[in-house]
Structure formats: structure tokens, C-alpha cells
Amino acid sequence: MKNEMTVTALQRLPVYINYLKSLDEDVKYISSGAIARALGMGEVLVRKDLAFTSQGRTRVGYMRGELISALEKRLGCNDVKNAAIVGAGGLGSALLAYGGFVNYGINIVAAYDNDAAKIGTQIAGKPVCGMDDLQKSLEENNVTLAVLCVPAKYAQQVADKLLSCGIKAILNFAPVLLQVPQGAVVRNIDVAANLAVLRSLM
Amino acid sequence: MKNEMTVTALQRLPVYINYLKSLDEDVKYISSGAIARALGMGEVLVRKDLAFTSQGRTRVGYMRGELISALEKRLGCNDVKNAAIVGAGGLGSALLAYGGFVNYGINIVAAYDNDAAKIGTQIAGKPVCGMDDLQKSLEENNVTLAVLCVPAKYAQQVADKLLSCGIKAILNFAPVLLQVPQGAVVRNIDVAANLAVLRSLM
DNA sequence: TAGATTGTTAATCGATTAACAATC
């Protein structure tokens, strides 16, 4: 299993996983051509993306279950990783309650917020913690991955604090380009921008 | 102002807008080089992206306010467009309350849901409507743009209904590849997949 | 066997960057 894979290709793995899981249970094997047609992609690209799994069998295709497992393994879904939601507003609360992360071996353990009215409460069964003694709390919860759902205005300063307390990767929903030190990883999701781009494609 | 612009380039326009708006008010002019450094991009790419605005002045750069206006105009932020949130669960409710869409001239007018307990109520001052007589309701609200926040299981069937009732573009949060007819536009945001990809980049 | 399918090498396509003339 070779490990050189571009981010572009990596991003397609969840797409394959979702599609493969959506198939009827009695679909045991599937070819690159069938996947490509279903997803509107070129079949060579599908084969190239899936080649690392060594699951392809000539004349047969890929065994669905094994392929899903191999893709999940490549994405790191096997070793469960804890994550925290930072900012327990509307979006943060919704993500706390969202069950979709477990599919990728991600365990949302807590939210962090500095609203005294929220601290100590639970949302969707998960505790809302304060931001004092953040480092200790993150260590106790074994969290190095954060989802940042604070207002844009505070995003950079909260990110700075998170990174200084041991967070290594941030999924950022604020429409702000975070400045982070070498070694930290950030991905951005700007919902409003996505909707604006969609509108201009109508 | 030329109009041939790839989706790739189009997606960068909100990034420029956000950055330019974040600058101190007394920054009147800015060069492509300064923008590039701030955003970690190549400066030629910035110039290419901004050339359509005809705002660049040699030796001077771009006048910030005019540049923002030109970018907003290109994105279509000027003619305000109505949109609906479909699925008034946690995520849908959070998006109803989110104020960031107005920056792009998008007006969230209502939510749609088929939970009788929610229909007729308001969330963040916006009405939650039922899905009966959807076509009429969408027409009355003048909505052709929808944000789909229903569980994956129902995403395709709800999308079908939306499209049959006049919706032309869907921002889809369900981890499902929607099958839509020619002419309809879809963009997908899979939050869990994004977090999984981020994790595997740590 | 013949035919369907994989994986890889070479070619193409599209996006970014380099080079540079134009301008103020």
C-alpha cells in the first residue's frame, strides 16, 4: 500500500466510502467503471485512487466490504481520535449533536465556550467546558483536534489559544484566514461563501 | 470586464473579499503582492483573478473599496436573492440564525420541515413552514435557492421534491451524491468528511 | 479461448507561475 496521495485524491476517499456504503447489501463486488458512472467521474481516476488498496481483482472488480475497510484504514478511521467543538453557539451545538463523525472514527468529547451560562451544562449529552485551564482540560480529554465555531471576530485569538494549548489541527468555520505556526493544520469551511458561489453558478 | 472565470477562481473571490474587508479602514490602496503575501498565494494569480475588475492601477495597486465592490458585483451580491433552509434540525436552525449570508446578498426567508411540532413556529425570527403545497410556498417566498439540511436518508427524495417545485440550486450538507436533472446546480459540504481529511493530514 | 477488468506509462488538459512589455 503506497502512501503518496495528494490532498485532492484524499478528499475523494469519503465520497467513495459514502457511495459504497449506500449500495444494497447484496452487492458484493463492484468495478471501477460502475463506481465512475455512479459518481460522474472518469474510470481511470477511480482505479488510480483505489489502486493503493490492492483490492482490485482483474475481471472481478473490488470486493465492496474490503474496499470500504481499506479506504477507512487509509483515512485513519481505525484509531479513534477525540475532537472538541470550540464555540457552543448554534453551529457548535448542532455539530455536538451530529452523529456523522463516528463513521470516521472521530469522537466529539466536549464543547468549549466562555459563556458562563453554558459552562457546566450539557448539549447532546456532551459537557460544555470553560476556557480557563484549557491546556489541562484538553490533555485530560486527550484532544488535539478542534472544530472552531466562534464568531469571526474572535477566531484568530481563540485559534492562537487552542494551538498554544496543544491543538494540532483546526476545522475552521469562521470566514477568516487563520495564521498558524508551521506544523499546525487548518481546513476552512465558509458556508456563506459556498452559498454565494453556488448562487453565482445558477 | 471579461466573464470567463473558472469555478476554481470564482471560489477565491470570497477569500479576497473577506481579507479586504478585514483591513484597517485607513488602508485605501493595496497591491497584488501585499494580498498574495497575506493570503499565502502567488501574486500573479492574484493579479489574474482581479484583472477582470479593471481596478488595478500601475504603481498604485487596487483601491480597496472599489475592489470589494467589483468582487461583490461579480459574485452577484447586488441583486438580493432569497433562499430557504430545508430541514429545521440543529444545523438548519443554526443556519437560520447565522447572519453571514447577508454579506453576499442572500436572504434566508424561511425554513421548511415536516415535523408538525415545528411547523408554524419561528426560529431566529424566521417561519418554519410545512412541506405541503411546497411549490406555492416557494413561489410566494420567491425562493429558487435551497440549503439542504435533512438526514442523509431523506436527502435525495427531498431534493427531488425541491427541484420539482422550482428550486434551481442546492447547497447540500448530507453525505450523499444527489442525482439532479440537467440545469440544476448542487454544491456539497460534508462536515464529517472534512474533519476526517483534516485528521489524516495531522 | 475471448472478453472484462485492473494498474501503469504516456499524453493531454487545466491551473499556476515565470517572464516581460506597458505604464505612470
Next chain:
DNA sequence: TAGATTGTTAATCGATTAACAATC
């Protein structure tokens, strides 16, 4: 003027697709 900056043409880089040998 000299120097800073733009916009565009040509070159490069990276990702996708075409061609094809290998295989069962």
C-alpha cells in the same frame, strides 16, 4: 528618470485521461 506595479503571453506544474499490457 527610475522604480513599482499592472496585465498578458509563454512556460511549467500538477491532475486527469488515453492507451495499453497484464491477468484471470
